[in-house]
Amino acid sequence: MLIGPRIQSTSYLIKQLPTLTVFIDREFKIMHASDKWLYTFGERSNTIFGQCLFKVFPELSIKWKSVLNECFEGKSNPMGVQIYEQNxxxxxxxxxxxxxxxxxxxxxxxxxxxxxxxxxxxxxxxLEKTKVQLKQQSEISKTGRWEYDIINDEITWCDITRSIHEVSQDYVPRLDTGIQFYKEGYSRNAISMAIFEAQEKGKPWSIKLQIITATGKEKWVLAAGKPLYEKRELVGFTGTFQDINEQVVANIETKKNEKLLRTLVDNLPLNVYVKDINSKKILVNKAECEHLGVKNEDELLGKDNFDIYDYETAKRFTEQDIKVMTSLVPILGEEVISTDKKGRQTTYLTSKIPLLDGQGSSTGLIGISLDITNIKQKEKELRNLIDVTSLQNKKLINFAHIVSHNLRSHTANFSMLLNFLQHEEDEEEKETILNMLNSASNNLLDTIENLNEVLAINTNINLKKKDVNLFDSILTVESNLKDFITENKGEIVNKIPQKQSLKVIPQYLESILINFITNGIKYKHPDRNPVLSLKLSSNEDYKILTVTDNGLGIDLNKYGNKLFGMYKTFHSHENARGIGLYVTKNQVEAMGGKIEVESEVGAGTTFKIFFNEKN
Structure with a gap:
């Protein structure tokens, strides 16, 4: 009578158990189960009671029967882990x-x-997955771990740390031997100091150092560590040990190559620069810095064309940059002229080459330019020299022809007169012939004197230009020609500023002024008094003296190409010799200048004398 209620009470208690619990008899039949067990496995009825456990859970391992049989014999063992799928x-x-x-x-x-x-x-x-990933990452990055237990004086290295040191896997490290792996000098001193500061000040470390492995190889490593504390008491250290030899060696090699390349670029006799996609400079060499008048590259980096050149030059260069970077077609050896902010002009031979990334897109450009300003100046000077030489050669040939013609004429005249004298018996006729010979002799002397004057102009290279006051020079010539001017009722209008100077050969200037003033008066118009006006103007290359008269004028269509020829006359004036303009032109050209003429028959003539003060 007592057992029945007791079992019912026990069964009621089992139902209320907070854990998943089931009772089976020795035949594996389910006798009791907690409500939580029934609810968890989806069984709310009593139909499972009396059924075999392995029939209710057919997925259970058959080996569990042997485990339960051992339990029936008094040996309790864990059965294992089972998966259960629901919903x-x-x-x-x-x-x-x-x-x-x-x-x-x-x-x-x-x-x-x-x-x-x-x-x-x-x-x-x-956790296992994380461990695997950490292990893989550690192997890939060649990073090992280590720990040091101060209390037991034990240091632990992982397999990768041993591998980095090139020791066997059964190698037992110690703190002192571990430090000995560091290369003597800076590396060993640095790690010793790092451990000391960690011990004394709790300071962690991460230092790039060198070790010498067990096989004698030098390696770069990144040694990192930090102190460990328990209840504020130092109990050890832990850290990582990474093999960074390949990266450091590659970085050293890269820096070496960069230094070599930079040395090469900086010492090229060319201006070299690199621009980004926005046409801003990101690299310049020394030649570019020197040319643009800056002390170092920092003054140019980040600047674009508008920061360096005047607006028009900057606009042209920027359009050129954009064209290169968009078309990906380089510009090679193009001659360009730039003007900087100070107005200084420079001529370049420039090349611009697009910089491409891995996908073939432009990321900027490389520019290389050669300053050829001096070369262009020399080229211009050489061209001028060739022109002058050619002109002088023509003059020489012309002079030779003149000398040959004139001397031959005088020689023939002398020969003829001497022949007459030889065969003439009449004394009066002889006297006449002797007078003619005397006149011919004077003419020959005049010719030789004229030729010598022209020759002196073209061969005298020792005469130097000097600053001469033009206003005063005109007054001096006017004073010397006073009687001649007064006799011909001439008037000189001097419009030159009183302090105006010219850089000329003084004796040539005087001769030029005399020739133009005397010609302007000599060839006056019969219906009016001669008036000469002198004024000065200038352009980029010359100062221009303009001499205007109101005389007879010259038919330039008829005589223009002969105007400055030797012994060429255009008016029937008794004193016309045809030598003045020829000599004047040679004097002007000897000073690097030129003469232009405008004339109208009956109205007068204007001569423009261009004085070159630069050469």
């Missing part, structure tokens, strides 16, 4: 057992308790 959700449960005794201490079955270990297993798997 497309998988969960893992750990099964364990203990003996089920009756009131006489007889084993009548087993009590099975089930624990949900899903989260634990997930965490364990995640």
């Amino acid at each position: 497309e959700q998988k969960k893992w449960y750990e099964w364990s057992n203990t003996c089920w005794f009756d009131e006489n201490e007889n084993i009548i079955g087993a009590i099975i308790q089930i624990n949900d270990v899903t989260e634990a297993l997930k965490n364990e798997l995640e």
Whole structure:
């Protein structure tokens, strides 16, 4: 009578157990189960009681029968972990057992308790996954771990740390021997100081150092560590050890190549620069700095064309940059002229080459330019010299023809007169012939004097230009020609500023002024008094003296190409010799100048004398 109620009470208590619990007899039949067990596995009725456990859970391992049989014999063992899927959700449960005794201490079955270990297993798997990933990352980055236990004086290296040191896997490191691996000098001193500061001040470290491995190889490593404390007491150190030899060696080699390239670029006799996609300079060499008048590259980096050149030059250069970077077609050896902010002009031979990335897109350009300003100046000077030489050669040929013609004429005249004299018997006729010979002799002397004057102009290279006051020079010539001017009722209008000077050969200027003033008066118009006006103007290359008269004028269509020829006359004036303009033109050209003429018959003539003060 007592047993019945007792079993019912026990069954009621089992139902209320907070754990997943099931009771089975020695035939594996389910006898009791907690409500939580029934609810978890989807069984709310009593239909499972009396059924075999392995029939209710057919997925259970058959090996668990032997485990339960051992439990029936008094040996309780863990059964294992079993997966259970419900509503497309998988969960893992750990099964364990203990003996089920009756009131006489007889084993009548087993009590099975089930624990949900899903989260634990997930965490364990995640932890294992993390360990694998850390190991892979450690192997890829060649980073090992180490720890040092101060209390037990033990240092622990992982496999990768041993591999970096090139020691065997059974190598037992010590703190002192570990430090000895560092290269003597800076590296060993640095790691010793780092450990000392960590011990004394709690300061962590991360230093790039060199070690010498067990096989004698030098390696660059990144040694990092930090102190460990328990209850504020230092108990050890932990850290990482990374092999960075390849990166450091590659970086050193890269820097060496960069230095070599920079040395080469800086010492090229060319202006070299690199621009980004916005046409801003990101690299310049020394030649570019010197040319643009800056002390170092920092004054040019980040600047564009508008920061360096005047607006028009900057606009032209920027359009050129954009064209190169968009078309990807380089510009090679193009001659360009630039003007900087100060107005200084420079002529370049420039090349611009697009910089491309891995996808073939432009990221900027490389510019190379050669300053050819001096070369162009020399070229211009050489061209001028060739022109002058050619002109002088023509003059020489013309002079030779003149000399040949004139001397031959005088020689023939002398020969003829001497022949007459030789055969003439009449004394009066002889006297006449002698007078003619005397006149011919004077004419020959005049010719030789004229030729000598022209020759002196073209061969005298020792005469130097000097600053001469033009206004005063005109007054001096006017004073010297006063009687001649007064006799011809001439008037000189001097419009030259009183302090105006010219850089000329003084004796040539005087001769030029005399020739133009005397000609302007000599060839006056019969219906009016001669008036000469002199004024001065200038352009980029010359100062221009303009001499205007109101005389007879010259038919330039008829005589223009002969105007400055030797012994060329254009008016029937008794004193016209045809030598003045020829000599004047040679004097002007000898000073690097030129003469232009405008004339109208009957109205007068204007001569423009261009004085070149630069050469």
